[in-house]
Amino acid sequence: MNSGAGLPAVIDYDRENNTITIIDQTRLPMDLVLKDLKTIDDVYLAIKNLEVRGAPAIGLVAAYGLVLYAHTIRTDDRLFFWGQMRGAATYLKSARPTAVNLSRDVDMVMSAFQRLAGAPVDKIINDIEFCTGLLKSAIKAAEEAIGRTGASLLEDGDLVMTHCNAGVLATGGAKGTALAPIYRAREEGKTVSVIACETRPVLQGMRLTAFELAKNQVPVRLITDSMAGICMKTEPIKGIFVGADRITANGDVANKIGTYSLAVLAQAHGIPFYVCAPTSTIDLSLETGSLIPIEERDPGELTQLWFEENMQVPDVTYYNPAFDVTPYELVTGGIITEHGFWKPGASHG
Numbered sequence: 001m002n003s004g005a006g007l008p009a010v011i012d013y014d015r016e017n018n019t020i021t022i023i024d025q026t027r028l029p030m031d032l033v034l035k036d037l038k039t040i041d042d043v044y045l046a047i048k049n050l051e052v053r054g055a056p057a058i059g060l061v062a063a064y065g066l067v068l069y070a071h072t073i074r075t076d077d078r079l080f081f082w083g084q085m086r087g088a089a090t091y092l093k094s095a096r097p098t099a100v101n102l103s104r105d106v107d108m109v110m111s112a113f114q115r116l117a118g119a120p121v122d123k124i125i126n127d128i129e130f131c132t133g134l135l136k137s138a139i140k141a142a143e144e145a146i147g148r149t150g151a152s153l154l155e156d157g158d159l160v161m162t163h164c165n166a167g168v169l170a171t172g173g174a175k176g177t178a179l180a181p182i183y184r185a186r187e188e189g190k191t192v193s194v195i196a197c198e199t200r201p202v203l204q205g206m207r208l209t210a211f212e213l214a215k216n217q218v219p220v221r222l223i224t225d226s227m228a229g230i231c232m233k234t235e236p237i238k239g240i241f242v243g244a245d246r247i248t249a250n251g252d253v254a255n256k257i258g259t260y261s262l263a264v265l266a267q268a269h270g271i272p273f274y275v276c277a278p279t280s281t282i283d284l285s286l287e288t289g290s291l292i293p294i295e296e297r298d299p300g301e302l303t304q305l306w307f308e309e310n311m312q313v314p315d316v317t318y319y320n321p322a323f324d325v326t327p328y329e330l331v332t333g334g335i336i337t338e339h340g341f342w343k344p345g346a347s348h349g
C-alpha cells in the first residue's frame with residue numbers, strides 16, 4: 001500500500017501474517033527500509049527507538065500493536081486474555097510520555113475491548129481491528145481538513161518555515177499535520193516553498209521533512225536550527241507551521257524541542273506562528289503546559305547519534321529534553337484542527 005505521498009505506507013497491518021510493517025525512520029534518508037513488527041516487544045521498541053515517531057503515528061502503531069497482540073494470544077480464557085491485554089496496553093503507553101495520542105489511542109482500543117467483554121473472542125479481535133482501521137481513516141480525514149484551512153492562508157509563491165517532521169511520516173496518514181497546508185496548496189495549484197529546520201539532536205527536519213518534501217517535489221531549503229533567526233529577519237516568511245504532541249486546555253503546545261525558540265523568534269519578527277494538530281492531540285485534562293510530561297532521552301543522542309565517533313567530553317553533563325512547551329500567547333497565528341481554528345475554552349469539536 002502507498003502513503004499517497006510518494007512513499008510506501010508508513011504503517012501497514014497485514015492480518016494474514018499478523019504483521020505490522022513500518023518505514024524504519026531511523027534509516028532515512030540514506031535507506032528507505034521497511035521493517036516488520038511481529039511481537040509486542042517489536043512494537044514497543046519501534047516506538048521507543050523512533051523507528052516510528054510523530055504523535056499520531058505512535059498512537060496508530062500502538063493501536064495496531066494491540067490488535068497484533070490479541071491475535072497472538074487469542075484464547076477463550078477471558079480473564080487471562082483481558083489481563084494480558086491490559087499489561088500490553090500499559091507497556092506500550094510507557095514507551096514515550098509526551099504525545100497524548102499514544103495513551104489516548106491505546107485507551108480507545110482498550111475501551112472497545114472492554115465494551116465487548118462478553119462477546120466471542122473472534123468478535124472482540126475483529127472489532128478492535130475495525131476500530132483501529134477507523135482511527136487510521138480519522139487521521140487521514142483530519143489531515144485533509146487541516147490542509148484545507150491551512151492552505152487558505154497561503155498564496156502562490158509563499159515561503160513558510162517548519163520544524164521537526166509533522167508530515168506523512170509522523171502520522172501514517174495522507175498529508176501530515178503541519179505539512180498538510182503545503183500539500184493542499186499544491187493541489188490547489190499554488191507552489192509554496194519551505195525552509196526546514198534540521199531539528200537537533202535527532203535531525204527529523206533534515207532526515208525526514210527535507211526527504212519527504214523533496215520526494216513530493218515541494219521546494220525545500222534546509223537550515224540548521226541556529227539559522228532560523230537570520231532567515232526570519234531576511235526572508236519573506238509568510239508563517240511558521242509546526243505540529244504538536246499535546247495541547248493543554250489553556251492552549252499551551254508541547255512539540256519537538258526547539259519549537260518554543262522558533263515561536264519567540266517569530267513573535268520578535270512579526271511572523272504568524274501556526275500549530276496544526278488534530279483534536280485528538282488536545283488534552284483537556286491538563287490545565288497548562290507545565291503539567292505535560294516531557295520526555296528526556298539518552299544523552300547519546302547529543303554525543304553520538306549520527307556521528308562516527310563518540311564526542312562525549314569527560315566531566316560534562318548532558319541535558320536532552322525531546323520536547324518543549326510553547327505558551328499559547330506565542331501561537332500568534334492560531335491552532336488549526338480538523339474543525340478550523342481552535343481556541344482555549346472551546347470544546348474539541
Ligand SMILES: CSC[C@@H](O)[C@@H](O)C(=O)COP(=O)(O)O
Nearest residue numbers: 053054055164166170243244256
Ligand atoms: C504530526 S506530528 C507532530 C509532532 O509529533 C512532531 O512535531 C514531533 O514533535 C515529533 O517528535 P518525535 O520525537 O520525532 O516523535
